[in-house]
Structures are given as structure tokens and as C-alpha cells.
Amino acid sequence: MKTVYLDHAAATPVRPEVLAAMLPYFTERFGNPSAVYDLGSSIKEAIEVHRAKVASLIGAPPEGIVFTSSGAEANNLAVKGAALAHLKQGRHVIVSAIEHHSVLNSARYLEKFHDFEVTFLPVNKFGQVEPERLKKALSPATVLVSIQHASNEVGTIQGLSDLTAICREHDILFHTDAVATAGQVPIDVKELGVDLLSLSGPALGGPKGSGALYFRRGLRLVPQIHSGIQENGRRGGTENVPGIVGLGLAAELAKQELPVKAAHLKALRDRLAAGVKERIPFTIFTGHPEERLPGHASFCFEGIEGEALVFLLNGRGIYANTGSACASKALKVSPTLCAMGISPEVAQGSLVFTLNSTNREAEIDFVLEELPQAVEKLRSFSPVWRKKMAAVSGGRA
Amino acid sequence: MRFLQECKADATADLVYRVCPMHLLEPAEFLKDLQEGQVLEILTDYDGALEDIPAWCDKHGQEFLGLCEDEEDQDLYKLYIRKVH
Numbered sequence: 001m002k003t004v005y006l007d008h009a010a011a012t013p014v015r016p017e018v019l020a021a022m023l024p025y026f027t028e029r030f031g032n033p034s035a036v037y038d039l040g041s042s043i044k045e046a047i048e049v050h051r052a053k054v055a056s057l058i059g060a061p062p063e064g065i066v067f068t069s070s071g072a073e074a075n076n077l078a079v080k081g082a083a084l085a086h087l088k089q090g091r092h093v094i095v096s097a098i099e100h101h102s103v104l105n106s107a108r109y110l111e112k113f114h115d116f117e118v119t120f121l122p123v124n125k126f127g128q129v130e131p132e133r134l135k136k137a138l139s140p141a142t143v144l145v146s147i148q149h150a151s152n153e154v155g156t157i158q159g160l161s162d163l164t165a166i167c168r169e170h171d172i173l174f175h176t177d178a179v180a181t182a183g184q185v186p187i188d189v190k191e192l193g194v195d196l197l198s199l200s201g202p203a204l205g206g207p208k209g210s211g212a213l214y215f216r217r218g219l220r221l222v223p224q225i226h227s228g229i230q231e232n233g234r235r236g237g238t239e240n241v242p243g244i245v246g247l248g249l250a251a252e253l254a255k256q257e258l259p260v261k262a263a264h265l266k267a268l269r270d271r272l273a274a275g276v277k278e279r280i281p282f283t284i285f286t287g288h289p290e291e292r293l294p295g296h297a298s299f300c301f302e303g304i305e306g307e308a309l310v311f312l313l314n315g316r317g318i319y320a321n322t323g324s325a326c327a328s329k330a331l332k333v334s335p336t337l338c339a340m341g342i343s344p345e346v347a348q349g350s351l352v353f354t355l356n357s358t359n360r361e362a363e364i365d366f367v368l369e370e371l372p373q374a375v376e377k378l379r380s381f382s383p384v385w386r387k388k389m390a391a392v393s394g395g396r397a
Numbered sequence: 398m399r400f401l402q403e404c405k406a407d408a409t410a411d412l413v414y415r416v417c418p419m420h421l422l423e424p425a426e427f428l429k430d431l432q433e434g435q436v437l438e439i440l441t442d443y444d445g446a447l448e449d450i451p452a453w454c455d456k457h458g459q460e461f462l463g464l465c466e467d468e469e470d471q472d473l474y475k476l477y478i479r480k481v482h
Contacts, residue, residue, distance in 0.1 A: 085414055088470065222414045229422065233415030 003317040004363040008203075008295070009152040009180065009354035010321055014246065015205040021249045022207065025242040033239050034230065043241055050248025054212050057251040058178070058197060059188035066213045066221075066231045067244050071179035071200030072102035073224070074213035075146075077235065078175040078196040079106035081221035083116065083144050086173070090141030091116045096129050096148065098336040100177055103146050117141070126288040127156035127340050134163055142172050149178040149187070149197075153323050153336045153352060154287030155296030157185065164193030173219070179203050179211075183254030184293050185262065189214055201243060205356075206250030210243035261357045265295030268355050268364050272297045275368035280375050282388070284346060286337060295355035300342060303385030304378040306350040312374045318367055321352045345384065398447060399463035404475060406438030407431060413442050413473060420446040421453050424478065428459065431480045436462065439476040450476050458482060 014022075025046070031039035033047055052062040068074045083093050095107045097120045110116035119137045121129055129147050145167050150157040160176060167174040175196035178187060182199035189197055196219070201210030215221060215234075227236020254261075276283055282302040301309065306322035313320055323334045337347035353367070379385040410427045412420050420441045427437050439450060447464070454461035462477035 218411060220411065220413050223416065226416070229416060229419050232423075233412075233419035236416065 001317045002366065003319065004359075004366055005319045006353040006355060006359065006363075006367065007319050007321045008356040009352070011208070012202055012205055012356055014202075014207050015250060015253065017253070018206055018246045018249050022242040022246040025245055029241075033241060034228065047239055047241065047244050050244050053248040053252040054199075055214075057182060057187065057255045058199070058214055059190060060197075060214045061217065063232075064189075064214050064217060066215065066234045067239060067247070068211040068213055068235060069209055069240065069243075070211040071177065071198050071203070072100070072211070074198035074200070074211045075100065075102035075175075075177055076106050077213050077221060077224050078198055078215075079103055079144065079146055080110060081224055081234075082173050082175065082196060082215075082219065083110050084114065084222040085220040086143040087114075090139075090143045092119070092139050092141040092143065093117075094119045094121055094134070094137050094142060094145045096121045096123060096146075097339040098123055098127055098151055098153070099146065099148055100152075100179070103148070103177055107146070121147070123339050125341050126291070127151050127154045127286075127336065128158055128288065128291070129163060131159075131162045131166055134166055138166070138170055138172065142170070144173045144175060146175040146177070148180070149176045149192075150180040150185075150293050151287065151336060152180045152296075152354070153334060154298050154340070155292040156288040157181065157291045157293065159291070160192050160194065168193060180293060183251070183258065183261075184265075184295065186258060189216075195219055201247035201250060204247070204250040204254045207243050207246040209240060210247040212247065257357070262294045264357055265355050265359075268359055268361065269295055269297050269353075271361065272353060272355075272364050272367065275364070276371065279368065279372040284342065286340070286342065286350070293354075295359075297353045297355075299349075299351050300337070300346045301349040301351065301375050301379075302346055303382045303388055304349045304375060306348060308378055309349070309351055309374060312378065313370065316370045316374065318370055321354070322350050323352060401463040401465050401477060404438070404465035404477065405436065406477060407435040409438040409440060411440045412446075413440055415441075417443055417445055418449075421449055424450070424453075425457075428478070428480050433480055433482060435480050437478045437480065439474075439478070441474050441476070442472055444474070446474060446476060450478070454478055 031043045033044040051065050055062040055065050107118045111118045164174045173195045176194050177198045179200040183204040195216040197214040202208045225236045284300040286298045333344045333347045410423050451461040459481050460479040465475040467473050
């Protein structure tokens with residue numbers, strides 16, 4: 001059966017050239033980077049070379065990069081590590097209501113175990129945090145604000161510069177989760193004005209088990225993994241050298257290919273969105289129409305359940321998601337969509353496509369053939385849909 | 398331990414929350430960038446540094462100047478080294 005994979009936010013294959021670069025570090029280059037003999041020191045050099053590549057992707061100095069095991073760990077280190085390092089300044093953190101679980105639950109951890117107050121900041125109908133709302137949420141006790149660069153669920157890119165300017169004015173640290181944007185849109189940490197930024201390897205075509213946190217020079221962090229002096233004492237544990245090499249090379253390739261990739265993804269995304277608009281009535285396009293990830297298309301189809309649609313599409317060889325990969329098994333209505341003011345009934349019908357440079361026009365056309373049929377089939381035995389149609393025709397009469 | 402009245406430095410190595418033995422490794426790197434006679438300030442929350450830093454200075458021929466009390470943050474130690482060579 002022909003298959004089309006459009007769930008790259010959940011997982012992306014490791015690029016062949018990235019895998020090839022990683023392999024020697026499992027076998028002949030296996031040395032511990034902390035060892036002083038050549039087999040160790042040469043590995044340490046490899047780590048530093050690849051640290052510089054990750055730094056270059058986001059316009060950061062290499063010494064501002066800490067390697068982690070994932071974007072989630074980077075988010076944990078940023079939120080918990082920065083907040084706990086600044087206890088004397090206050091115990092209030094602000095996160096947006098639509099953050100990834102690794103940010104939301106880190107904030108809840110601070111609330112539960114360290115007596116922090118946490119503000120979960122609402123978003124507008126596009127999923128953006130409005131600067132005025134952030135201003136109003138600040139208090140003299142605020143030490144950290146964490147707002148994602150973009151949502152993997154609705155594709156909206158935040159206007160970060162306006163938000164970071166507010167925090168800078170009040171000497172408050174600003175962290176952003178850039179897992180969804182790194183390698184998708186240009187990033188410069190100085191232009192964004194962020195103090196901390198998380199990214200993840202798999203989102204770039206690197207391996208699972210790799211991630212990184214950028215931190216501004218001089219910023220104190222309480223380590224979240226306590227061990228030796230790896231990562232200059234900021235993250236203990238022997239380094240995942242193959243993962244670091246894979247992440248570094250993936251970051252380098254992502255930077256080189258970014259303009260071409262973004263144009264390719266945007267063309268496919270627009271084709272998909274236009275086709276859906278033309279062929280499937282009663283569809284809501286979620287997220288911001290322009291300020292969005294180039295390879296991201298997200299919809300809510302009224303009258304059906306996204307989970308059922310995913311299964312039906314799966315049977316037709318199309319792989320998509322209903323929302324955040326981590327949350328989809330919880331069978332709950334998306335908190336992100338609810339925070340954007342979409343009603344729970346409509347939010348049930350959520351479907352998310354996340355594209356990669358390997359996707360082709362023919363695949364999008366295949367989706368546009370299959371998806372309308374799948375939606376129609378589900379609607380045909382949906383009592384919610386029948387009720388809606390009765391209301392619509394009643395209204396017209 | 399010698400307490401200093403005047404705590405002025407040409408550079409600062411902020412090692413707060415960085416695990417042992419970063420308090421010995423990083424100052425050595427900072428000293429490389431200083432001129433002879435210049436003073437390095439070390440900020441740390443690691444109480445072992447109170448013994449380790451003077452001993453490290455003895456061993457490496459650098460001058461340990463002493464400690465400054467931080468009125469604002471009593472959990473932190475501020476130690477001072479003058480670069481000899």
C-alpha cells in the first residue's frame with residue numbers, strides 16, 4: 001500500500017548522512033570524552049566541533065550551548081534550573097497556556113515543591129500571547145517567562161521580540177521552546193532577545209535522545225542532572241556523543257537548507273490547505289493564517305472525531321495526527337485548541353499535518369483525494385453532524 | 398581565612414551552582430586571559446572552595462588574596478586571586 005507520512009512533528013527519520021556520521025562514535029570512537037588520553041580528548045574535540053554547529057543554527061556562541069537528552073530535558077533545565085537559581089529575586093513564573101507538557105509540568109513542579117506561583121497566560125484565537133496580557137501578568141516576584149516560539153499543534157509562530165522586550169525592561173528572564181521552529185524558520189537568539197532557548201535533534205533530522213539548551217552568557221542555572229563536570233558542570237552524565245554528533249550535523253544541514261526547505265514546505269502546505277478548503281465544507285483552519293510554520297497545516301472538521309479520522313486515514317496509508325504527539329493518547333480535547341476559544345465539540349475534529357522536505361506534491365494530491373472521502377464517511381454516521389445539518393437546513397428554511 | 402576590606406577585581410568567574418571541581422578548572426582558564434598583577438574574583442556556592450582555592454594557589458604559584466563577605470547573599474563566597482605568572 002502506498003503510504004504518505006505527514007506527522008514529522010511527532011517523529012522524523014534520521015537523515016542518512018547524519019546516521020553515517022554518528023556510527024563511528026558507537027564503535028571505534030567510543031572513548032569517554034572526560035578521559036585525558038587521545039581516545040577521550042579527540043572525542044571531546046568532536047563534541048566541541050558539533051557544539052559550534054548547533055550554536056551557529058541559532059546565532060549563539062558555542063559556550064552558550066548545553067547538550068541534553070531531548071527538547072523536554074532542555075525545557076526542564078531552562079524552567080526549573082533558571083527559576084531555582086533566582087529564588088532570591090522571587091517565586092513567580094509565567095508560561096503560556098499552550099506550552100508543551102515539559103514546560104507546563106516543570107512550572108507545576110515549581111508550584112508544588114518550591115512554593116512558586118505560576119501564571120498560565122491565555123492566548124488569542126490564533127494561539128498568540130498578546131503583549132498587553134503579558135505586561136499585566138508581571139509582578140515584582142516574576143523571575144521567568146516561558147513562551148514557545150511556535151506551536152507544533154496549530155503551527156502559530158509567536159511574536160517573541162515584542163514579548164522579550166517587555167521582560168528585558170523588567171529584568172525578567174525569558175525562555176522559549178523552539179523545538180518546533182529550529183531548522184524551520186531562521187532563528188537568532190540576539191534578535192529574538194531570549195535568555196534561554198530549547199531545541200531538539202529529531203525535529204532537525206537528527207536522532208531521538210538529543211537536544212540542546214541555549215543560555216545567555218553569565219546566566220546561572222541549577223543543574224537538573226547531578227553528576228560530574230560534563231557540560232561545564234551544568235548537566236551531569238557521560239555525554240551522548242553519537243547523539244551530539246548527529247544533532248550537530250543535522251543542525252548544520254538544516255541551516256544550509258533552510259531557505260529552500262521553507263519555500264518547498266510552504267508551497268506544499270498552501271496546496272494542502274487550499275485543497276481542503278475547496279473540498280471539505282465546515283472546516284476550521286486552526287492557528288494563524290500567515291504567522292505559522294511553513295510545513296504545518298491544521299484543521300478542525302466539524303461533526304467528527306479526529307481520532308477516528310486518524311484511524312481511517314491510517315487504513316488508507318496516510319499518517320497524520322490529531323494534535324501534540326505526546327497528548328494524543330490521552331483522548332482529551334486539546335487544551336491548546338480550547339485555550340484558543342475553539343469549542344470542545346469542534347476541537348474534537350482536530351487533524352494536524354506536519355510536512356518535511358522529503359514530501360512531494362503527488363503525496364499532497366493523494367491526501368486531497370482520500371481525506372474528503374474519509375471526512376464524508378465519518379460524517380455520514382455522526383449524530384453530531386446530522387444534528388448540525390438539520391440545524392443548518394432548518395435555518396435556511 | 399583572610400577577609401578583605403576592599404573587593405575589587407579585573408574579571409569574575411561566576412561558578413555558582415556549577416559542580417565540583419569546576420571551581421578549580423574554570424579559574425585557571427580565566428587567569429590565562431589576565432595580565433600579571435590583575436585580580437580574579439571567584440563566585441561560588443561550594444564551601445569546599447574555601448580550602449581548595451588557597452591550596453590550588455599554593456600549588457600553582459598564584460597569590461590567594463582572601464575572601465569577601467557578601468552582605469546581600471550570604472550563601473555565596475567571593476574569593477580573590479592575584480595572577481603572579
